[in-house]
Amino acid sequence: MKFVIAPDSFKESLTAVQACSAIAKGARAVFPRARLVLAPMADGGEGTLSVLLGKGGRPRNATVSGPMGKKTAASYGILAGGRTAVVEMAQASGLGLIAPKKRDPLRASSFGTGELIARALSGGAEKVILTLGGVATSDAGTGMAGALGWRFLDRNGWPIPPGAAGLLRLEKILPPEDPRALSRARFLAACDVNNPLLGPRGSARVYGPQKGATREMVRAIERAFARFSGIVRRDLGKNIAALPGAGAAGGAGAGAAAFLNAELRPGIELVIEMTGLRAKMAGADIVLTGEGRIDGQTRFGKTASGVAGAAKRLGIPVVAFCGEVGPGARTARSAGILAFAPIARGPMSAADSLRLAPRLLREAAEETFRMLRPFLPG
DSSP: EEEEEEOOEEEOOOTTTHHHHHHHHHHHHHOOOOEEOOOOOSSSSSSSHHHTTTTEEEEEEEEEEEEEEEEEEEEEEETTTEEEEEEEEEHHHHHGGGGGGGGGGGTTOHHHHHHHHHHHHTTOOEEEEEEEEEBBBOOOTHHHHHHHOOEOOTTTTTTTTTHHHTTTTTEEEOOOOOOOHHHSEEEEESSSOOOOOOTTTTTTHHHHHTTOOOOHHHHHHHHHHHHHHHHHHHHHHOOOOTTTTHHHHHHHHHHHHHHHHHEEEEHHHHHHHTTTHHHTTTTTTEEEEEEEESSSTTTTTOOOOOOHHHHHTTTEEEEEEEEOTTTTTGGGGGGGGGEEEEOOOSOOOOHHHHHHHHHHHHHHHHHHHHHHHSSSSS
8 A cells, every 4th residue: 555645834833744754653553564655745835945955955044134123043945956046935034933922914024035035146046936925924025125126115215114014105116226136047936825915815814814913904904015016017017916826925926926027836836846746646545635724725725735636636535634624624625635634632722732743643643544444455
């Protein structure tokens, strides 16, 4: 028998590699002779850098600006060959870099991500894979672009303040005085969701609350994005508001398209391609995936739906483990998920569920395989 184990990380508790290990231990307890193929996954959010470096490459360390301006340690990667860099936005602009009570999506800036890109370009990178997800920011990537020479001015010709609040005062966008470094490189943005910038499925309304935005803040961010997209269209001639993935990472997908001429791609599709997951699935009896939460947003480019879609095309059933099943989770079944397997057992505090995640996932995997045993060959 052959089982392919391809989960994402479980936020704040397990890396994708650790999740693979826990599921594998559960499988071995029931099928000790099965062939297990471990394939850690990511969708453009946290952990994508380590997954892509797992195929060969080396990390580079830097000290850059965090989302609230405080200096923070971050990493980017150089893939084998030395000409392609991977910049994970969550490294410099991640939600996990700010304590929950200090999160402010109106003022958080992606400037540090731009600093990482600048480091990669100065080191000779000709292609940059920018992974978009897991951020504290809602500045449409203007902080990132500002670190690369773009200028964002108010009606008096002064630079706007950082964050979404500054976008409410935006009047003019000016390109870098020396655009050669950006024009020489090719940018590919790996988006963890395919949401547009604006509207009911847009970045502010769907993901603003996850960054600490109140209802009033969400409305302000939506207005800021609408103003921003209008000025981008006027000054740069680009219509970025409705692009799939434009709403990723607090609108950084839109910014990447506008300021870096980046191609926007679903992050999970890119990771599946770069890790050769489809070839690894060939001949598998079942695929096991998972992530921290499965809900109505899972089908919009998250790992579980991407892995399930790849398996579905090969006729392989998929079970998805998760820390929590949220509203709308059933919509993810259309991607090919046979069943969800929540790992929590009984009433449990959030702190305990995070602390015990390795054991909970291993036990859930073992129970799932015991249940499936009568239906699997051998």
